[in-house]
Amino acid sequence: MMSLIFYNIIYYLKRKQKSFQQSLTSYTYVHPKYIEPLLSNLNQLSNKQNLRESFDLFRNNEVFVFGKIFDPIRFDYDYFNNYQFEKNVYKPAYFNKADIKxxxxxxxxxxxxxxxxxFIQSAEVQKEIESVSKIYGDLLDEIETSNANHVLWNSPMDVAIRMINLILDRNIKFVINENENNKSLDELIIKHFEFLKNNYENKGNVVGNHYFVELVATLLFLKNYSFKEIDLEIDKVIKEIESEIISQFNSDFTNFEGSTHYTALMIEALLLIYLSLENDERYKELTKKIKNIIIENKIFLKLLTIDNELSQIGDNDSGRIFYFLYDEIEPLNMNWLFDLIDLSIKSETRNSIHKHSFENSDSIEIESLLKVEHQAIPIFQNEFDYYAYPDFGIYIWKNTTDYLSIRCGNLGQNGIGGHAHYDQLSIECYSNGKWFARDPGTGTYTDNIKVRNTYRSVESHWGPNLMFKNNQSFKKCFELNNIEPGKVLIFSQNQFLGKAKFNDVTIFREIKIMDGQLKITDFSKDSSLSQYKRWSSRKDGSKYSFSKGYKRFN
Known part of the structure; x- marks a missing residue:
């Protein structure tokens, strides 16, 4: 308890003072070129029943939050823990008490x-606008009148996503009625922009997706509002975006967070940049680079999509930018994103650049070690392909019915591992409609540290079956300890050999795929290694409990 109090005091003293600064700049809304083509694509892909249900929820002052419906819509309340946040919020987490997310x-x-x-899909539907206008107006008024220490302004990244949604709201209002007076909405958007540029999250030991999304929101604002020094401001933001792409994307085009669902979020962010800059010749080279990253990551994420669900390697907090098409009931289904990319970016079909075998020159002496052979799994009765993503640290074997992957490599965030799990040498395996082994997901973050640490633990993943000592404190629930990056020694279509350190003990895992059988053997000097006499008996493939997205767990 004392350490928690001390943590909060230190954060309070170190926090950056937030305030709203009155802008002297005069901004003018300029309707962007991206919105009509985007709306056309969204209309092709949208589920009208899902949109109607969302409208009905809003009309009843209800909201979907992480897969559950709550009412009324509140900005200061954690429905899951029945916790109301104070008028002034000064810390980023309420450990074991409430979920600020x-x-x-x-x-x-x-x-x-x-x-x-x-609304935009039918003129008849637009007659129903009046039925929700009061709820809409009240919510925006609450944001407008809230103080700078309200929970609404506590996370600059979430302010950035709100600004994106307000700008898209402004865009669509113009499409519906370009003569409508939206002065108050413009003023609210400008307030967000002025706040955001004074509160960027670009300091600390990890500068990641938060800052990137904030830059994307800033760029979107600059493509929608004109003012005296607009070109200079756009150039500054573009340079920062270019720098962060270099910092946050690996040489194999994967994202440095080490998470599949954070990769999806970052690809949404890149897609928004691409749409904003597509018709701007000044940034042709940047849009070309972004296009390549998006396409390569679409291929990568589709390889990790099984039965229409994207595997949850690393954290998944269910964050979205293009919420238009997202299904709260099926949060792991990201096919809508792949389809939106296909409609938005015209590109030729390309083969993966990640099909290759290799053998490391390191001396390999494993026969003298203790070994544990796990139960064989029937898999790959037909031909299959294999793919290496060494910068992300995942290796994949797949055909139309079967899938196998193993995590071995970087911890994410340049070794910090804030959104990575203790999953080195862990496998996922699926064959003919059956899960044998699957990543459990995320559970939750700071409102329940026990759940947080359980879902990301060695024990919850299908890596080596060992006793792993790790006393993870509450304040280190966004980093990895007592584990080192894995290293791949052999990778080919039929064989894998990799190693990783757990509590300073080196463990090797060997995979062989022969005659329709998957055979996995672990080697170590550590006698505590145990055999998996059977793989998952659960339909979802997890060991104990499966979290189908953030907070969606039993």
Whole structure:
């Protein structure tokens, strides 16, 4: 308890003072070129029933939050833990008490995307605008009148996503009626922009997706509002984006966070940049680079999509930018994103650049070690392909019915591992409609540290079956300890050999695929290694409990 109090005091003293600064700049809304083509693509892909349900929820002052419906819509409340946040919030987490991500999620206003898309699909539907206008106006008034220490302004990244949603709201209002007076909405968007540029999250030991999303939101604002020094401001933001792409994307085009679902979020962010800059000749080279990253990551994520669900390697907090098409009931289904990319970016079909075998020159002496052979798994009765993503640290074998992957490599975030799990040498395996081994997902973050640490633990993954000592403290629940990056020694279509250190003990894992059988053997000097006499008996493939997205667990 004392360490928690001390942590909060230190954060309070070190925090950056937030305030709203009155802008002297005069901004003018300029309708962007990206919105009509985007709406056309969204209309092709949208589920009208889903949009109608979202509208009905909003009309009843209800909201979807991490797969559950709550009412009324509140910006200061954690529905899951029945906790109301104070008028002034000064810390980033309420450990083992409340989940601050819940009001962050509501405060993003992402439900406006579905409501606006619903409105724009029919003139008849637009007659129903009046039925929700009071709720809409009250919510925006609450944001406008909130103080700078309200939970609504506690996370600059969430402020950025809210600004994106407000700008898209502004865009669609113009499409519906370009003569409508939106002065108050413009002023609210400008307030977000002025706040954001004074509160960028670009300091600390990890500068990651938060800062990147903030830059994307800033760019979107600059492509929608004109002012005296607009070109200079755009150039500054573009240079920062170019720098962060270099920092946050690996040489194999994967994202440095080490998470599949954070990769999806970052690809959404890149897609928004691409759409904003597509017709701007000044940034032709940047859009070309972004296009390549998006396409390569679409291939990567589709390889890790099984039965229409994207595997949850690393953290998944269910964050979205293009919420228009997202399904709260099927949060792991990212096919809508792949389809949106296909409609938005015209490109030729390309083969993966990640099909290759290799053998490391390191001396390999494993026969003298203790070994444990696990139960064989029937798999790959037909031909299959194999793919290496060494910078992300994952190796994949796949055909139309079967899938196998193993994590071995970087920890993510340049070794910090804030959104990575203790999954070195862990496998996922699926064959003919059956899961044998699967990553369990994320559970939750700071409102329940025990759950947080359980879902990311060695014990919850299908790596070596060992006793792993790791006393993870509450303040280190966004980093990895007592584990080192894995190293691949052999990778080919039929064989894998990799190693990783757990508590300073080196463990090797060997995979062989022969005659329709998957054979896995672990080697170590550590006698505590145990055999998996059977793989998962659960339909979802997890060891103990499966989290189908953030907070979606038993």
């Amino acid at each position: 819940v009001p962050y999620e509501v405060g993003r206003l992402q439900f406006l995307q579905k409501i606006n898309l619903y």
